Amino acid sequence: MSKNIKKYFPIFMLPTLLAFVIGFLVPFIMGIWLSFCKFTTVTDAKFVGLSNYRQAIADPEFMHAFWYTTAFVIVTVIVINVAAFAIAYMLTKKINGSNIFRSVFFMPNLIGGIILGWVWQLLLNSILAIWGKTIVYSPTYGFIGMVLLLCWQQIGYMMVIYIAGLQNIPGDYIEAAKVDGANSRQMLWRIILPSMMPSITICSFLTITNGFKMFDQNLALTNGAPSKMSELLALNIFNTFYGRNGFEGVGQAKAVIFFIAVAVIAVIQNRLTTRKEVQA
Amino acid sequence: MTKKVKHPVFWTVFFSLVSLAYIFPILLVFLNSFKKKAYISREPFGIPMGKQFVGLDNYVNGIEKTDFFQAFGWTLFITVASVLVIILCCSMCAWYIMRVKNALTSGFYLLCLFSMVVPFQMVMFTLSKIVDMLQLNTPWGLIIVYLGYGAGLSVFIFSGFVKSIPLDIEEAAMIDGCTPIQTFFQVVLPIMKPTCVTVAILQAMWIWNDYLLPYLCLDIKKYKTISIAIQYLKGGYGSVDMGAMMGCLVLAIVPIIVFYLFCQKYIIEGVVSGAVKG
Incomplete structure (x- = not known):
């Protein structure tokens, strides 16, 4: 055949x-x-060896963006996954209106990053105006703003995956644990969490890569202000390419470093959480 | 695994409050879209009444400034056409690479997996140059770009499903005299319908909201998508007409929410079954 x-x-x-x-x-x-060449368009590339990489690493803005993004990813991955799991856990129990709540929490995912960025700029600036400040007052404000925005957007998505995972746990496990006299805390840690590891693997993979790749929301919410201190990596690379003439090679070298970092972290995360999965 | 929870009323009230807080940012935009420009920054939480109320001025202004309906049309065209092309081409491709095993097909499969962890920044500069060179910088050309860039995830999801289809069905069809094309369209594709819905939803959510790829690849003097049009409201010196912005934001959000209300079940199911391991 x-x-x-x-x-x-x-x-x-x-x-x-x-x-x-x-x-x-x-x-x-x-x-x-x-990434090993100097160029302004693709056709005039000249080989320059590792010089682009040296310049990329020596760029303080890039290193700042690197650590700023790392901190951002760590915070968002933890907050999103814990909150999404907790909400999913509660919504799979018998609560009136849980279908409506699920719909509401999922809704922001359908709206684009640029639009969400402007929506949150209005909200955060309106609140900060009470103290006479704006979102671009300091990089910390931008950081908190972006964390809130990304959590608000993605908790619903991960929640939906966790709900599906919770509903797939065989009822026998729960029954058996109950018969053996497990209390609800033991049930959560010994039965539910281990059987949820496949969902946790997927959700942590998605949140890590989404956090690293975040661009639109950053562009619309702060656009790197004040003075490029709230730039995440993706925006920093974009600005290196299109903001400064003659730095295209450095931008490409930064992009390669970015790609390797994302790939390595995604592989490590996958190994770590997959190892904890149990056969159902 | 549903079971009773203690204090069910408490939790209903609790989640109702959280839900309200959740939709508050969007309500705020809606509220401010009817307010005079100057009052949006001065009294963002006030109800638009009396001299603050401007009716539909912000909407009219926003539509004029961004050519909103044209942007909406192009976004709709690019999304629908790309999704249809992706479903057709990637399902055929996935079936082929699962049924014909050679170096090319297994190499391509591995490349598809690989492409899923590559961030867009890695290819954006070279991709935009290639697109210009091949004159793909129109909404029609963008369909090809989306097919290529979206192939990784789609082929991966389709292949996962093809693996679970028993060979006997296809063999029976072929023995009865079907060509591979007939076999695919009359036997395989109908079985794959749920997977098609999954892929369509994941890709549509991505393409509809995508900003950077169309921004870099399209000839944006002629064609804008909604996201590009909205970002363009921000002038060169960072000044933003917040009135027009509010109008455009509402116009961009409302159709999606209406669509979501009708297709909610499919969207959530699509997301769940698309959550395959990357």
């Missing part, structure tokens, strides 16, 4: 393959190559 299908390569696989090569593979490989 396989041979019979094989002839149909141009119809089945070629369109996707071509688009993938244009849309991902070629830009990716060229990106790696260009």
